[in-house]
Amino acid sequence: MNKEISVVEIMKEIENNAKKERMLNDSQRLNNLDIKSLKDIEFPELNNQDFLISSKLRLRKVENKGIFTRPINYLLRKFYFALRYLLDSLIVSQEKFNIFANNFILENEKKEIDFDYFDFSSEFRTNASNNLDLYLPFFKDSKNALDLGFGNGEFLQFLKKHNIQGQGVDSNKDFVEKMKGLDFDVYEADLIKFLEDNNDIYDGVFCAQVAEHLDNFNLLKLVSLVFKSLKENSYFIMETINVKSLSVFTNSVYKDLTHIRPIHPDLLRYIFKKAGFKDVSLIFSSEFKNEEKLKKVEEKSDNDKVLNSNLDILNEIIFAPQDYAVVGKK
Amino acid sequence: MQLLEKNKICFVLPWFGENIVGGAEKEARQLIKYLSKYFEIEILSTTVKDFFSDWNLNYYKEGIYRELGVLVRRFDVDKVDRTEFHNVNRLLMQGKNPNAYDEKVYLEGIINSKNLLNFIKLNKDNYKYFFFMPYMFGTTINGVLNVLDKSVLIPCLHDESYAKMTIFNDVFHKAFRVFFHMNSEKNLAEKLYGTSPSYRVVGEGVNFNFSGDSKKFYEKFKIKNFYLFIGRKDEGKNISLLLKWFRLYKKKNPSDLKLVLIGPLKIEGDEDIIDLGFLPENEKYDAISASLGLINLSLYESFSLVVLESAFLKKVVIVLSNCETTKEHCLNGNMGLYVKDYYEFSSSLKYLEKNPDIAKKLGENGYNYAVTNFSFEIVINKILENLL
Numbered sequence: 045m046n047k048e049i050s051v052v053e054i055m056k057e058i059e060n061n062a063k064k065e066r067m068l069n070d071s072q073r074l075n076n077l078d079i080k081s082l083k084d085i086e087f088p089e090l091n092n093q094d095f096l097i098s099s100k101l102r103l104r105k106v107e108n109k110g111i112f113t114r115p116i117n118y119l120l121r122k123f124y125f126a127l128r129y130l131l132d133s134l135i136v137s138q139e140k141f142n143i144f145a146n147n148f149i150l151e152n153e154k155k156e157i158d159f160d161y162f163d164f165s166s167e168f169r170t171n172a173s174n175n176l177d178l179y180l181p182f183f184k185d186s187k188n189a190l191d192l193g194f195g196n197g198e199f200l201q202f203l204k205k206h207n208i209q210g211q212g213v214d215s216n217k218d219f220v221e222k223m224k225g226l227d228f229d230v231y232e233a234d235l236i237k238f239l240e241d242n243n244d245i246y247d248g249v250f251c252a253q254v255a256e257h258l259d260n261f262n263l264l265k266l267v268s269l270v271f272k273s274l275k276e277n278s279y280f281i282m283e284t285i286n287v288k289s290l291s292v293f294t295n296s297v298y299k300d301l302t303h304i305r306p307i308h309p310d311l312l313r314y315i316f317k318k319a320g321f322k323d324v325s326l327i328f329s330s331e332f333k334n335e336e337k338l339k340k341v342e343e344k345s346d347n348d349k350v351l352n353s354n355l356d357i358l359n360e361i362i363f364a365p366q367d368y369a370v371v372g373k374k
Numbered sequence: 375m376q377l378l379e380k381n382k383i384c385f386v387l388p389w390f391g392e393n394i395v396g397g398a399e400k401e402a403r404q405l406i407k408y409l410s411k412y413f414e415i416e417i418l419s420t421t422v423k424d425f426f427s428d429w430n431l432n433y434y435k436e437g438i439y440r441e442l443g444v445l446v447r448r449f450d451v452d453k454v455d456r457t458e459f460h461n462v463n464r465l466l467m468q469g470k471n472p473n474a475y476d477e478k479v480y481l482e483g484i485i486n487s488k489n490l491l492n493f494i495k496l497n498k499d500n501y502k503y504f505f506f507m508p509y510m511f512g513t514t515i516n517g518v519l520n521v522l523d524k525s526v527l528i529p530c531l532h533d534e535s536y537a538k539m540t541i542f543n544d545v546f547h548k549a550f551r552v553f554f555h556m557n558s559e560k561n562l563a564e565k566l567y568g569t570s571p572s573y574r575v576v577g578e579g580v581n582f583n584f585s586g587d588s589k590k591f592y593e594k595f596k597i598k599n600f601y602l603f604i605g606r607k608d609e610g611k612n613i614s615l616l617l618k619w620f621r622l623y624k625k626k627n628p629s630d631l632k633l634v635l636i637g638p639l640k641i642e643g644d645e646d647i648i649d650l651g652f653l654p655e656n657e658k659y660d661a662i663s664a665s666l667g668l669i670n671l672s673l674y675e676s677f678s679l680v681v682l683e684s685a686f687l688k689k690v691v692i693v694l695s696n697c698e699t700t701k702e703h704c705l706n707g708n709m710g711l712y713v714k715d716y717y718e719f720s721s722s723l724k725y726l727e728k729n730p731d732i733a734k735k736l737g738e739n740g741y742n743y744a745v746t747n748f749s750f751e752i753v754i755n756k757i758l759e760n761l762l
Contacts, residue, residue, distance in 0.1 A: 062717035062721040
């Protein structure tokens, strides 16, 4: 056998060249879109995408009037391809991240590496809920509320401010120490284990920015354990990242090393219903400011109106509220 | 080898004859020829003519024959109603995973001979080894399970429904030796039945007694600068994929490069793709010599003789990376390229065009690989070593 050349090495070069050719081909396909052929523009692929499944959210083409119709439709189509390209990469990154995160957690457990979540959280304020006022109505009559995974303790402090008695549980020692120092009634425990071992009944349970840290099994278990620990006619509120806002994928989802994966609001609502909760509803929060969204144009023509309505649609997809909470009543 | 000289071995085959077609049948004849230098050889077979004949018909009379210089004992075949067998077999051929019922029907219907089996039981002590091939027939299944520590199985195993039957777990584990042609075949057996100390990879012997003359080919066909495909032009050999990729390559990279096809079945050609139909062996070898290399995108190969023949004639090969067998040849021999999609296919052609020296070197590596691993002498030596 010849040692001078190696098929494996040659194949590496060939695979590399193939990759370049593949990418070049994809970009040429985008650039070579023929305006003339877009006379009867259709977006069949677009309408098949799950994220745009609602008919309300379909990109509409500009009506066939005037000389700008074709270029505008052409730009829309290009915009769609660009968006899709972006989303594809996002999905791939998400998959890669999931694998990385799972491995990290497994490794972390195995090797007992101490990932300092307290320090990380104070740097990034990852588990802070910004929407506490929205939740007050559900706790206003509470005398014995529970905050699962209280983290920096915003909700416990918020309850105290409104003279509502509350307890907290968190698995992180540093968070517990901090809140104990401020004279709060808090426990250091694994959330699931705490609910399993504890027979107390609460008249309101709050759990913010925790769901995305749980695997499927523990998420289902947590919701059903809360149902058991809850007094009749009391509420359980679970707040988490809103996956229907695409911007969260460039922000909060990937900022936290301990996130397993975000959960779709429809799924969490379903889990609540299956656990036995009634009057299950959604509250969206952490909205983007108008200046952070895509800007509209001044409406001087019909086409401007179409353009603006399309911008509304895109704003709704990309810059939807960043958090949501599922509210369930026992 | 002296010790073995007086030993008698036998080959147990469902059918035997000089002109029977089929890979395993041809391999058996070659092995018998080469092994007869070291053993006294007998053939035990049925009275059926070949695979394609009626399995209930005694084509030969039961008795003793002398063919190809060896003693052949033919035994009456078991006559059974195969209506249900054919129903089950049709589904298995379509890729159905066999259940317990399918397996029962299969084992009742597959070619078998009680007389042959009785002979084996009574005369077990007269033979040093019993060679069985291929794996899927009743003569092999019952034979191996009856002679056990004297059984040598040459399975010719493929990734197919038959291989998934539970009986083969027993057959592969109870055989004294299982000889595979390639590592990929052994890997398949390990995947299906688990590992066994009896597994050995010995290769398959190829008769490298041919040569090719590129000038003769050019004089006759006037074709230059081409890659070659050899084989049946059907989906089993992935021919449409090859045509599609090659046409696309030509469209994107205009040149006088051509693809020449040789083998049964006819394909509508064009100025880039030339179908020469079926050629005699010597012209086939001339074509290989005249070509830039061989392209074989077939997915199912248990050995791939054409790849080794091309390697022997010092030609680079391009194969599909999903085909473990041909890829194994490329890697072990450091002799060819394996591609998974059009872009790798196109990059490979460009690479070989740009680096003719490397293409030549790969061809030379192929020659060394073929000769040092698949010459009959080498394979027979491996078999003998693994029997002692």
